[in-house]
Amino acid sequence: MGVLAFRQKNARGNFKPHLSVRFRDAGSKPCVFSIDTSRTPKKYSQPDAYLITHAHSDHHGKSSMLSELSVCSDKTATALEIRHGREYRGATAGTYDKINIGDVTVKTCPTGHTVGSTAFYWENDVGTRILVTGDVKDYSMLPSCDVLITEANYGDVGDFSCYFQDDIEGLKSILNNGGRAAFGAYSFGKAQRMVQLFRDMGYRGPIEMEDDTKELTEKLMDDPGDLVSLGESGKDGICLVPPWNLNRLPQDIPRYVITGRCDYPYPSIQISDHLDVNGLIDMVKAIDPQVTIVYHPGGHRPQCFAGYLNSIGKDSIAIGDINNVLSNEFT
Numbered sequence: 100m101g102v103l104a105f106r107q108k109n110a111r112g113n114f115k116p117h118l119s120v121r122f123r124d125a126g127s128k129p130c131v132f133s134i135d136t137s138r139t140p141k142k143y144s145q146p147d148a149y150l151i152t153h154a155h156s157d158h159h160g161k162s163s164m165l166s167e168l169s170v171c172s173d174k175t176a177t178a179l180e181i182r183h184g185r186e187y188r189g190a191t192a193g194t195y196d197k198i199n200i201g202d203v204t205v206k207t208c209p210t211g212h213t214v215g216s217t218a219f220y221w222e223n224d225v226g227t228r229i230l231v232t233g234d235v236k237d238y239s240m241l242p243s244c245d246v247l248i249t250e251a252n253y254g255d256v257g258d259f260s261c262y263f264q265d266d267i268e269g270l271k272s273i274l275n276n277g278g279r280a281a282f283g284a285y286s287f288g289k290a291q292r293m294v295q296l297f298r299d300m301g302y303r304g305p306i307e308m309e310d311d312t313k314e315l316t317e318k319l320m321d322d323p324g325d326l327v328s329l330g331e332s333g334k335d336g337i338c339l340v341p342p343w344n345l346n347r348l349p350q351d352i353p354r355y356v357i358t359g360r361c362d363y364p365y366p367s368i369q370i371s372d373h374l375d376v377n378g379l380i381d382m383v384k385a386i387d388p389q390v391t392i393v394y395h396p397g398g399h400r401p402q403c404f405a406g407y408l409n410s411i412g413k414d415s416i417a418i419g420d421i422n423n424v425l426s427n428e429f430t
C-alpha cells in the first residue's frame with residue numbers, strides 16, 4: 100500500500116509518543132508525517148510535518164506547537180497558545196478544509212471531540228487513502244479510507260465502563276429545575292461542550308467560570324452567550340468549574356460532576372467527549388479501511404481494540420505491536 104508506520108526512540112532509548120508514517124507523494128518524493136508526537140531534536144532528521152489532531156496534553160501539542168513544521172486547525176492553535184502561554188509556530192487550516200504540506204494536499208475533517216479537533220486525510224503516490232483521526236466523538240464527517248490510524252480510549256469490549264450513552268435527559272432535568280447549580284467539567288474540551296449543550300437546551304442565562312476557562316471558551320466558541328467570572332451571576336446562574344474545584348463553591352449550591360467515573364463525592368452525569376466501544380466499532384465499519392492502526396491511548400486498550408477488530412475480520416494492529424522502530428540517530 101506504500102505506507103510504513105514506524106516509531107522513534109529518543110536518545111534515552113524510550114519510545115517517543117505515538118507514531119510516524121512514511122510514504123511517497125504524487126511525485127514519488129519520500130515524506131514523513133509525525134502524528135500527535137513530541138518534536139524530534141533539530142540535530143536529527145526532521146519529518147515533513149507534525150500533525151496535531153487537538154489540544155489535549157496527551158497528544159503532545161505543547162512540544163510540537165513550537166516547530167514550524169506543525170499543522171493543526173486554527174482553533175487547536177488558539178487553544179494550545181492559551182493553554183501553554185507560547186506562540187504556535189506552525190501552519191493552520193480550518194476544521195473542514197485543505198492544506199498543502201509540500202506537494203501533499205491534506206484534508207481536515209472535524210471529529211467533534213473538542214472545539215477545533217480534526218482528522219487528517221491524504222493520498223500517497225499509489226492512491227492509498229490515509230486517515231488519521233485523533234480522538235473521536237462524531238465520525239459522520241470522516242471519509243472512507245484504506246489505512247485508518249485511530250484511537251481506542253474506550254476500546255475494550257470486555258470492560259463495562261467502555262459502554263455508555265450521553266445522559267442528555269438527566270442534564271435537561273437539572274436545568275429545568277431552575278435555580279443555581281454547579282457542574283464539574285475540565286476547562287478545555289468538556290467545558291465548551293457543556294456551554295454548547297446548555298445553550299442548545301435553551302438556557303440563556305449567565306454561566307460562571309474560572310478565568311482561564313472563560314478565556315478558552317470565549318476565544319474558541321463562536322457564540323457562547325453570557326460568560327461571567329465566579330460569583331458574578333447572582334442567585335440563579337450556572338457554575339462550570341473543574342471537578343476538583345467544586346468543593347470551593349458555597350455549600351448550598353447543588354453540585355454535579357460531568358464524567359463517566361464514579362469516584363467523585365457528587366452525583367455524576369454521563370456526558371463524554373468520546374465514542375464508546377460500540378461507537379468505535381461502528382466508525383471502523385463505516386470508514387471501511389483495509390487496515391486499522393490503533394495508536395492511542397497508552398496502556399492496553401489499543402491492543403484490546405485491535406484484537407477485537409481482527410476477530411471480526413477487520414485487519415488491525417496496535418501501536419505496541421509495531422516493530423518498525425527508528426532511533427533518533429537515523430538519517
Ligand SMILES: [Zn+2]
Pocket residue numbers: 153155212234
Ligand atoms: Zn483528547
